[in-house]
Structure formats: structure tokens, C-alpha cells
Amino acid sequence: MSANGGTKAIIAALAANVGIAVTKFIAFLLTGSSSMLAESIHSVADSGNQGLLLLGGRRAKREATPEHPFGYGRERYIYAFIVAIVLFSLGGLFALYEAYHKAQHPEPITSWHWVPVAVLVIAIGMEGFSFRTAIKESNLIRGGQSWVRFIRRAKAPELPVVLLEDFGALIGLVFALVGVGMTLITGNGRWDAAGTAMIGVLLVIIALTLAMETKSLLLGEGADPKELAAIQRAVTDGPEVERIIHMKTLYLGPEELMVAAKVAVAPCETAEDLARGINAVEARIRAAVPIARVIYLEPDIYSAAADLAGTGQASHTAVPQPDAAPDGQTATSGEQPGASGEVAGRPGS
Numbered sequence: 001m002s003a004n005g006g007t008k009a010i011i012a013a014l015a016a017n018v019g020i021a022v023t024k025f026i027a028f029l030l031t032g033s034s035s036m037l038a039e040s041i042h043s044v045a046d047s048g049n050q051g052l053l054l055l056g057g058r059r060a061k062r063e064a065t066p067e068h069p070f071g072y073g074r075e076r077y078i079y080a081f082i083v084a085i086v087l088f089s090l091g092g093l094f095a096l097y098e099a100y101h102k103a104q105h106p107e108p109i110t111s112w113h114w115v116p117v118a119v120l121v122i123a124i125g126m127e128g129f130s131f132r133t134a135i136k137e138s139n140l141i142r143g144g145q146s147w148v149r150f151i152r153r154a155k156a157p158e159l160p161v162v163l164l165e166d167f168g169a170l171i172g173l174v175f176a177l178v179g180v181g182m183t184l185i186t187g188n189g190r191w192d193a194a195g196t197a198m199i200g201v202l203l204v205i206i207a208l209t210l211a212m213e214t215k216s217l218l219l220g221e222g223a224d225p226k227e228l229a230a231i232q233r234a235v236t237d238g239p240e241v242e243r244i245i246h247m248k249t250l251y252l253g254p255e256e257l258m259v260a261a262k263v264a265v266a267p268c269e270t271a272e273d274l275a276r277g278i279n280a281v282e283a284r285i286r287a288a289v290p291i292a293r294v295i296y297l298e299p300d301i302y303s304a305a306a307d308l309a310g311t312g313q314a315s316h317t318a319v320p321q322p323d324a325a326p327d328g329q330t331a332t333s334g335e336q337p338g339a340s341g342e343v344a345g346r347p348g349s
Contacts, residue, residue, distance in 0.1 A: 006158035007057065009134040013162050014050035016130040017043045017169075020123045027119040033183070034102035035176040035195040036116050038095040039123070042172060042203065045091040046165050049083040053158050056080065060253060070294070073253015074218070080157035081214040087165070088207035095200030099193045106189030116180045124173045131166035138163060153224060156254035157214055168206040172199045223249040223257055227289050231259055234284040240277030242266055243302055249292075258294040259285060264302030274299055 021043035028036040056079025064071040138159045142150045151160040179195015182188075223231065228249065235241050247261035263281070268274040282295045 009137045009162045010050050012133040013130045016126040017047040023119045027116045034098050035179040038196045038199045039176045042091050052079045070252045077217040084207050084210035092203035099197035102193035120177045127169045134162045230288040234288040257292045260296040262298045265299040
């Protein structure tokens with residue numbers, strides 16, 4: 001994802017939501033509409049959320065330290081998860097509470113009848129501008145993906161968050177307009193409560209969706225199939241590597257991918273030749289997938305016999321691994337359980 005594109009969408013959403021929140025609060029104070037109050041809190045929550053995304057993006061740029069050797073790229077995921085929590089609690093649950101309160105004590109809108117309608121129409125226009133900006137920036141990197149797949153597979157959380165927030169805001173404004181409009185027409189305040197309840201349910205659904213997607217990023221996601229295929233081709237395209245014994249990838253942040261692989265290398269006469277070959281493979285990987293900035297390649301010798309046996313005890317390597325004898329001494333039997341450092345590389349792990 002383009003960091004500048006994500007920042008542009010966030011700033012557009014922040015500017016729109018601050019302006020909208022102020023006008024909605026004024027409308028609520030003049031009319032007492034619960035839908036207007038729910039929408040006001042929604043806009044305040046959205047404004048705070050955009051501030052959190054900007055803060056997360058800034059903190060993620062810090063340099064790596066001995067305590068955090070892979071840097072702070074994942075901090076953007078943490079702030080996106082906080083956004084989901086804020087949207088759920090301050091937005092969704094508050095709206096549902098306000099809807100329940102208004103349903104128990106419905107009140108018609110008795111003054112300033114035109115204010116909520118005018119404010120909501122203006123807000124729809126401002127949110128539409130923000131949503132259009134988010135769509136435009138997303139289209140630069142979305143490619144041929146559907147919108148659902150883009151939101152689910154995007155490694156950078158900012159654009160999916162802004163897209164869902166703006167989409168929810170537009171739908172919520174329509175719900176509020178229906179609730180306020182029907183209250184003005186019928187004089188029954190329960191329409192206002194119904195509009196507020198629909199806003200609350202919508203925000204809870206969006207918040208849960210964001211939380212589930214961000215949770216996956218926090219747990220750690222690997223390269224997508226297209227990136228994985230490009231890395232595999234880069235590793236095996238040259239004469240240095242005969243095959244990949246096993247490989248794992250992990251996003252350290254939205255724009256930094258780690259690649260760790262054990263590779264079967266061609267016979268080399270010297271350690272210098274081996275090192276030169278590994279460096280060549282790393283260069284091809286970075287050329288194929290530029291965000292693959294952290295690469296660990298372990299050279300080994302492939303064993304077809306171990307592969308056919310399917311034991312995975314030595315990760316399909318032909319290099320003998322010592323056994324641990326019952327008395328703690330090193331044994332030399334043919335059963336090769338594999339060094340402790342290779343547990344993570346077992347097939348199926």
C-alpha cells in the first residue's frame with residue numbers, strides 16, 4: 001500500500017468528520033433528536049479513529065532497537081484494532097443505549113424542524129467526498145480484486161478501515177435521515193429511536209468486521225499466493241539452488257516481509273562460492289518482491305530418501321543429524337530426529 005495514499009484518505013476523512021460532528025451536535029442541541037446525538041457521537045468516534053491511525057503510522061516508522069529487532073511496523077495493526085474497539089463501544093453500544101432510552105421515552109421534534117434534515121444532507125455530501133477519496137486511493141493498489149477480497153487481504157490496515165468507516169457513516173446518515181424524517185412526518189419519536197438503533201447495529205457489525213480482520217494481521221500473516229509464487233521462482237530460477245526444502249514467510253509490518261527458507265544448494269567447492277550463490281538468490285528475491293526486506297536462507301543438501309520416507313525428521317536433508325543417546329551421549333544411529341533448531345521446519349508445521 002502507498003503510505004501517502006493511506007495518509008491522504010485518513011486526512012480527508014478526519015477533516016470531513018470534524019466538520020460533520022460539529023454540525024450534528026448543533027442540530028442535536030436545537031432539536032433533541034436521538035438520531036442526531038448518535039450520529040454526533042459516531043462522527044466524534046470516527047475523528048478520534050483517524051487520529052489513532054495517523055498516530056499508529058507515525059510510531060510504526062521508528063527505527064528497530066535491540067529490544068524490537070524487527071522494528072515497529074506492526075504498531076499500525078495495533079492502532080487499527082484499537083479503532084475497532086472504539087467504534088464498537090463509543091459508536092455502536094452508545095447508539096444502541098440511546099435507542100433504548102428514546103424508545104422508552106419517545107419525544108417528537110417540536111422545534112427547528114428543518115435543521116436535522118439540512119445537517120444530514122450536508123453531512124452525506126461531506127462523507128461522500130471522504131468515501132470517494134478512499135475509493136480513489138484504494139483503486140491505485142486494489143488491482144483486479146473485489147472490494148471484499150481487498151478489505152480481507154490488505155496488509156496495510158488504514159485504507160480498509162477508512163473505507164468501512166466511511167461506508168458505515170453514509171449508511172448511518174441515511175438511517176438517521178429516515179428516522180428524523182418519519183418523526184417529523186408522523187410526530188412519533190419512536191421512528192427516531194428506530195433510526196438510532198439501526199445506526200448502532202450497523203456500527204457494531206462494522207466494528208466486529210474490523211476487529212476480526214485486524215486480529216489476523218496481529219497474529220501474523222504470510223505472503224499472498226502471488227507473492228509466494230514470485231519468491232519461489234526467484235529462489236529456483238538460478239543455478240545456485242536445486243529446490244526449496246521448506247519456506248515460511250511473515251509480514252513484519254504492512255510494507256516489510258520476512259522470508260525464511262531451507263534450500264537445497266548445488267555442490268560448491270568453497271564457502272565463498274556458497275555465500276556468493278546465496279547472495280545472488282537474495283538479490284533475485286528482492287527484485288521480484290521488493291517488500292521482502294528480511295531474508296534468511298539456510299543452505300542444505302536435499303535427500304530424496306528422506307522425502308520418500310515421509311518422516312520429516314531431518315527436514316528432507318541428506319546431512320546426518322546426531323541422535324541423543326539415553327545416557328546423554330551423542331549417538332550415531334541411522335535414525336535422525338533432526339536438530340532442535342529444525343523443529344519449525346518440519347512438513348506440516
